[in-house]
Amino acid sequence: MSAGFTLSDFTTGYRKQRVFDQLNLPTLTPGSLVAVLGPNAVGKSTLLKAIAGLLPASGRLQLNDIDLATLSGAARMRHVGYLPQTLPQATTLVAYEAVLSACRAVRPDLSRTEIDTLIERVFDALAIRSLALRPLSELSGGQRQMIGLAQAIARRPALLLLDEPTSALDLRWQLALIDTVHAVIAERQAVCLMAIHDINLALRFCDQVLLFGNGGLLAAGDPHDVITPDVLRTAYGVESRVEHCSQGRPIVLSDRVSALSTH
Secondary structure (H helix, E strand, O other): OOOOEEEEEEEEEEOOEEEEEEEOOOOEOOOEEEEEEOOOOOOHHHHHHHHHOOOOEEEEEEEOOEEHHHOOOHHHHOOEEEEOOOOOOOOOOEHHHHHHHHHHHHOOOOOHHHHHHHHHHHHHHOOOHHHOOOEHHHOOHHHHHHHHHHHHHOOOOOEEEEEOOOOOOOHHHHHHHHHHHHHHHHHHOOEEEEEOOOHHHHHHHOOEEEEEEOOEEEEEEOHHHHOOHHHHHHHHOEEEEEEEOOOOOEEEEEEEEOOOOOO
16 A cells, blocks of 8 residues: 555646646655745646646546545545635634534534534644634634634545645744644644745745746755755746754745846
């Protein structure tokens, strides 16, 4: 039995535009938090949508001993948790009901008691218990983003796909979210692909990096090996440095747009 997540010979896109053609990724091991980096319009969101089964695609999608390519709809979503960029709708549902509905939709195998226990744990892990009985219509964008994350992880998927999960969050909640996701993934030995723009968050917290550019996948592997001035110049068209802070941790400093940039 293969462990982790493997994507190979993967082709997807839209009716008039193929975004990825025969894409291959290194096997992502259980317990990995993987940053999906790259400039706008290189296909980060498309990749996550296609893996989630929301776009037509071909190729091999192996999650542990499961061939995701053979599954569709609710069957795939039992194994895959997906958080899109769009926030949960500002409805009159309270936050707890929204998460409960999401769980019951894809985990009919669980009893109400089991689902309630899962939700309680997730609300505590994300430190959002105070939001449980508040209508989504009364929550801020960042709070609704946290509820969306709760919907994705409460179902205990083996593969978690997060599309810009920190976009509506302030610095404190960005750190809390990534810290919690990392802990959940490690505990469950799941795999998480997280599209993110903040290179330094990826460098600090993620186990692996997939860096995309206009030419497709530019580099993959350990963040400290992948995130280099040369690769960042190719991907983003900027001149940058990788320095070290007072605690010895690497940090990227971007100085200027590269003279060779075509962006």
